[in-house]
Amino acid sequence: MNILRRHRGFTTNSSSASEWIDPERPPASIPLDQFDADGNRIVPTPTPESGSGDGGPATISLEGFEFNPFATPSPKPSPKPEATATPAPAKEELPSVASENTAMVLGFLGTILGVFALERMLRLWWRKRKEQED
Amino acid sequence: MPGRPDPLQELPLVMRKEPFGGIVFDPFDGTMLELDPEAYGVARKTLKGRGLFFSREKREMMRELKRELHLHRLRAVREVKVQGAQDWQSKIPVPSLSAPTLVDFQITDNCLMGCPHCYASSIPKGQHVPWEMVQRVVEQLADCGVCQLAIGGGEPLLHPQIGDLLKLCQDKGIVPNLTTGGMELRPDNLTLLKKYCGAIGISMEGVGERYSEVRKYPFRKFEEALDKLRDAGVPTVIQMTLSRANFDHLPEMAEFCLSRPELYGAIFLAYKPVGRGETYSQALSTLDAKVVSKGLSHAFNLLSPHMRVGYDCCMTPGVAGVEDALKFADESNLEGCSALRGSVGISTRLDVIPCTFTWRHRIGNLKTEHLRDVWRNANAERFRQRIEIKSQNNRACTGCLKKAHCHGGCPVMPLINCHRDHIGDPEQKWSF
Ligand SMILES: C[S@@+](CC[C@H](N)C(=O)[O-])C[C@H]1O[C@@H](n2cnc3c(N)ncnc32)[C@H](O)[C@@H]1O
Numbered sequence: 001m002n003i004l005r006r007h008r009g010f011t012t013n014s015s016s017a018s019e020w021i022d023p024e025r026p027p028a029s030i031p032l033d034q035f036d037a038d039g040n041r042i043v044p045t046p047t048p049e050s051g052s053g054d055g056g057p058a059t060i061s062l063e064g065f066e067f068n069p070f071a072t073p074s075p076k077p078s079p080k081p082e083a084t085a086t087p088a089p090a091k092e093e094l095p096s097v098a099s100e101n102t103a104m105v106l107g108f109l110g111t112i113l114g115v116f117a118l119e120r121m122l123r124l125w126w127r128k129r130k131e132q133e134d
Numbered sequence: 135m136p137g138r139p140d141p142l143q144e145l146p147l148v149m150r151k152e153p154f155g156g157i158v159f160d161p162f163d164g165t166m167l168e169l170d171p172e173a174y175g176v177a178r179k180t181l182k183g184r185g186l187f188f189s190r191e192k193r194e195m196m197r198e199l200k201r202e203l204h205l206h207r208l209r210a211v212r213e214v215k216v217q218g219a220q221d222w223q224s225k226i227p228v229p230s231l232s233a234p235t236l237v238d239f240q241i242t243d244n245c246l247m248g249c250p251h252c253y254a255s256s257i258p259k260g261q262h263v264p265w266e267m268v269q270r271v272v273e274q275l276a277d278c279g280v281c282q283l284a285i286g287g288g289e290p291l292l293h294p295q296i297g298d299l300l301k302l303c304q305d306k307g308i309v310p311n312l313t314t315g316g317m318e319l320r321p322d323n324l325t326l327l328k329k330y331c332g333a334i335g336i337s338m339e340g341v342g343e344r345y346s347e348v349r350k351y352p353f354r355k356f357e358e359a360l361d362k363l364r365d366a367g368v369p370t371v372i373q374m375t376l377s378r379a380n381f382d383h384l385p386e387m388a389e390f391c392l393s394r395p396e397l398y399g400a401i402f403l404a405y406k407p408v409g410r411g412e413t414y415s416q417a418l419s420t421l422d423a424k425v426v427s428k429g430l431s432h433a434f435n436l437l438s439p440h441m442r443v444g445y446d447c448c449m450t451p452g453v454a455g456v457e458d459a460l461k462f463a464d465e466s467n468l469e470g471c472s473a474l475r476g477s478v479g480i481s482t483r484l485d486v487i488p489c490t491f492t493w494r495h496r497i498g499n500l501k502t503e504h505l506r507d508v509w510r511n512a513n514a515e516r517f518r519q520r521i522e523i524k525s526q527n528n529r530a531c532t533g534c535l536k537k538a539h540c541h542g543g544c545p546v547m548p549l550i551n552c553h554r555d556h557i558g559d560p561e562q563k564w565s566f
Contacts (some may be wrong), residue, residue, distance in 0.1 A: 001173040001195050004154065005469075007200065007440055008166040009399065010332030012284050012311040012371045016235050017472035017489075018401055018444040019453075103187040131242070 139303050139473040141330055146210035147203065148182060148307065150279040152232055153223050159281040160311045161236065162198045162204045164332050166281065173199075181211045210469045214279030222510050226518040229543065230475040233278040233509055238479040238490050239271060241299065242288035247315045250337070251375065251411035254489055256288040266540065267501070269302065269478060272278075274422055274505040276306040278454065281309045286490065288482075290319035300330035312336065313373060314326050316359030317351060317537030324366040333398045334367040336360065340383050341390045360394060371400035371444070379415035381429060388433040392440060399442035400431070404449045404549040418452065423553035426452055447472045450544040452550035454536045458537050470541030471521050474514050478505070488517050492546050 009020040145161035148276040156174035156179075169177055176195045177187045178323050179555040185196050194507030199205070219232040243260025245252070263271075275283060283303055288459040290296055312327070313335035327334055336359060337566040338345060346355040363370045371392050376384065404418055405411070406497035414487045418426050430445075430452060437443045447455055473479075474497070480486055486508045487493050495517055508514065524530050525542035530552060534540075543549065 001176065002170045003167055003173060003192060003198065004170055005168040005204070007166040008164065008368070009444070010309065010311050012235055012313055012333050013238075013284055013373065013401060013403065013444075013446055017447045017477040019447060019450070019469055020399065020442050020444045021438060034356075052388030104479055107187050 142332060144210075145304070145307050145318065146212040148279060148281050149178065149181065149213045150216065150233070150235075152221075153387065154229075157231070157235065158199075158203065160203045161281070161307070161332070164282065164309065165202060167199075167202055177514055179211075180205070181209070183208070185480055191291070196322050203216055216278055218381065218506065218510075223435060224510075224515060224518055226515060226522050228522040230518055230520050232508055233280070234478045235279070235283075236280045236284065236477040237280050237505075238286055239285045240286050240478065240480065240490060241268060241296075242293045243482050244292050245287060245315070246292075247317070247349055247351070248338075249315075249411075251348065251377065251379075251414040253406055253407060253408040253411050254286075254288060255409040261286055261362065261482065262288075262293045262295075263382070265298065267484060268295065268299055271484065271500055271505075272299070272302050272306055272308070274500060277504070278506050278509070279307055285312040287558075289315055289318060291323055294516045296323065297326050298324050306328050311335070315349065316356060316363075319359055319362045324362060325330065327363075327368045328366050330370065333371055334363070335371045335373040335401065336363065337373045337375070337376055338387065338390075340380050341386045344380065344383055344386075354511040357434055364394075370396070371399045371401050371442075372397060373403060374403050375403045375405050376418060377415035377539040378420055379405075379420065379422060380419065382428065382445050382556065384429045384433055388436050388541055397441050400437050400446055401444035401446070402433070402449065403446045404452070404544075406448075406547060406549060408491045408545075408547075417548060418449075418550040422453075423551035425509065426550065427553050433494060448544040448549050450540045451552035452528075454534075454540045454552050468536055468539040470525075470539060470543070471545060472518050473521070473545075474509070475521070488546075495523070495546065517545070527530055 011018050105118065136427075141378045143163050147161070148157075148159040150239050152168075155168070155170040155172075155443065156177070157501070158174075159165070163349050163498050167177075169556060172193055176185070176188070177199055180196045180199055188196060189371075195331075203209075221440050222232065223229045226343070240254060240263075242262040243254065243256050244258065244262060245254075245256035245260060248257070257525040260333075263368075285296075285299070291314050292452065293299070309332040311328055311332045311334060314337075316336045316535075320429070331362040336348075336356075338356060344355050345356055349356070360370065374384075374387055380387075388400070391397060405415060407413070407415075407417060434443050447470060450468050452466055471489075473492065477489065479488065479492070480500065481490070481493060485493065486497045486498040486500060486503075488495050488497065488507065495513075497513035497517065498511060500508070519563050521541050522543040525537050525540070528542040531537040531542045534552075540552075543552070
């Protein structure tokens with residue numbers, strides 16, 4: 001889970017995009033293990049045609065980071081073992097949202113059960129007290 | 135943040151899903167975050183106030199996002215879904231977004247200054263883009279989830295509907311920024327700039343006499359313009375175009391910027407031999423790379439403790455050589471040509487061009503096409519391939535760790551060289 005890149009500041013430059021160097025905030029950096037020995041970012045280099053007809057590598061990439069199913073695995077364990085499959089993660093639902101939803105439903109059920117249990121206990125206690133009084 | 139224009143605080147944060155995760159833009163201070171899928175999921179839930187059952191890791195990310203963005207109070211969020219974006223992805227490995235986030239729009243060819251280096255060849259009789267066309271463009275920008283609009287020209291303050299344009303941007307949730315020569319500033323437009331703009335750029339190619347040689351106005355007038363902007367509380371950036379003609383003057387320009395502590399920032403642009411400016415001077419690539427590197431390093435170091443320092447993306451190879459000397463920078467401050475990767479230019483004829491200098495590389499026209507389709511068309515892909523090929527084939531980039539960020543310089547014309555200090559070969563000079 002990462003912030004891949006930050007850019008801070010308004011771009012006034014009416015000619016081409018500008019990079020701001022803001023001493024206050026260090027930018028997110030990209031781990032060196034994403035480069036090969038020649039300093040190339042590890043991405044397959046399909047021709048514009050590949051990746052469509054031949055079902056070639058789906059490299060989903062962006063400024064400063066790539067999701068490349070065919071890249072050499074990084075030392076950090078990947079959270080998604082199915083990352084060797086070709087379908088683009090873009091089309092998938094965000095896994096975090098799905099798991100959060102499950103957690104939320106479970107939490108909700110737990111709360112309701114808890115309230116029921118509490119109510120039951122109170123009832124029992126009340127009944128017992130009543131019986132003792134009688 | 136004190137002094138920030140109120141309307142920007144009211145603009146919603148922009149969220150857009152991308153193949154690598156997603157982006158979040160905060161119009162409050164122009165912060166753009168690129169997030170991986172998990173972090174994007176956390177951002178989505180956090181911004182929608184649904185982060186109650188976060189795991190510890192996610193809570194940490196939520197805290198980090200809160201530090202990065204201005205989330206001390208409830209903020210409106212605009213989640214943009216660009217039509218067809220989920221089915222499109224550039225085939226070129228050079229990293230690019232599913233739609234632009236920054237657009238440069240030349241709203242007029244009209245300008246009274248007649249600068250000899252002007253790439254736009256603007257003249258006093260130049261035409262303004264008709265208002266219906268301007269509206270059409272802004273509609274399309276909003277559809278694409280564009281976050282910032284850099285308004286240029288010509289002199290944008292001469293456009294009769296400039297106020298309406300700034301207001302329209304606000305209505306569409308886009309932050310407008312603008313570049314001006316500074317001679318058309320009046321109380322009415324200063325109020326508009328303060329109210330709606332993120333920041334405005336004002337151009338300066340020299341100090342004193344050197345300024346008036348280019349701009350035909352006394353330097354005093356430029357200083358008065360800066361005073362007006364300061365007094366009106368407009369965040370202001372001095373924009374300096376560097377060529378062979380004024381590079382020796384860089385230290386004086388940097389010193390001048392230092393004398394204006396109110397500045398939002400100082401930004402350096404590489405001169406491009408384009409338009410009327412084609413024969414004005416020569417690009418920085420014709421100077422010794424080491425001299426350029428030293429000059430930039432000096433200016434950056436002088437200014438950076440006091441203000442933001444910026445450079446346009448085509449200068450990246452020149453900065454790649456100096457940034458190690460700058461304590462605050464690392465390689466992700468380097469991001470080479472952004473044309474058709476995150477930004478795009480629109481000319482007065484509504485031609486879509488990779489950037490405003492590359493008008494020969496027209497990729498579409500917004501009178502008949504939508505920006506989101508032009509962004510994905512074959513011309514755009516061909517241009518992205520040019521960027522890719524530039525760094526792959528550039529001998530100067532062999533073995534350079536920064537190649538993946540820098541992309542080897544402007545894919546269209548040689549603008550600046552890299553002297554490779556950063557890969558331990560300072561004596562070797564390479565030309566692009
Ligand atoms: C074309 S002007 C338009 C805005 C306004 N009229 C002004 O003077 O700032 C935008 C910026 O581009 C810069 N510029 C003009 N010609 C250029 C060239 N040939 N190469 C690089 N930058 C250039 C200007 O100095 C100015 O900062």
